[in-house]
Amino acid sequence: MKNKEVMEACLIEMFKRVGLDYSIEAIIEYALQQDWYLMKTWTQEEDKAFGRWMYKFLGENTRNSVRLRRDMVAFFMMQYGWKVTERA
Secondary structure, eight states, X not given: OOHHHHHHHHHHHHHHHTTOOOSHHHHHHHHTSTXXXXXXXXXXXXXXXXXXXXXXXXXXXXXXXXXXXHHHHHHHHHHHXXXXXXXX
8 A cells, every 4th residue: 555545544544433524525524613623532542542553554554664653653643643531
């Protein structure tokens, strides 16, 4: 898989885990709302579970080293991850 396809698959999974659609139409609708990216949160456990899923997904779909996969997950979660809260 190309990096763009891998990242899109990760975003689709991330959106799915909080009950949001990742279609073009939905993204445009979200973007029209102020602070749309704050409308969903997940727990620390959900955050870690997604990180584990992404790490495994990268291992299965890229030729990246273990260290690079760890760094990619950390960067992705910092840039795109939902706000972490103890409440679901």
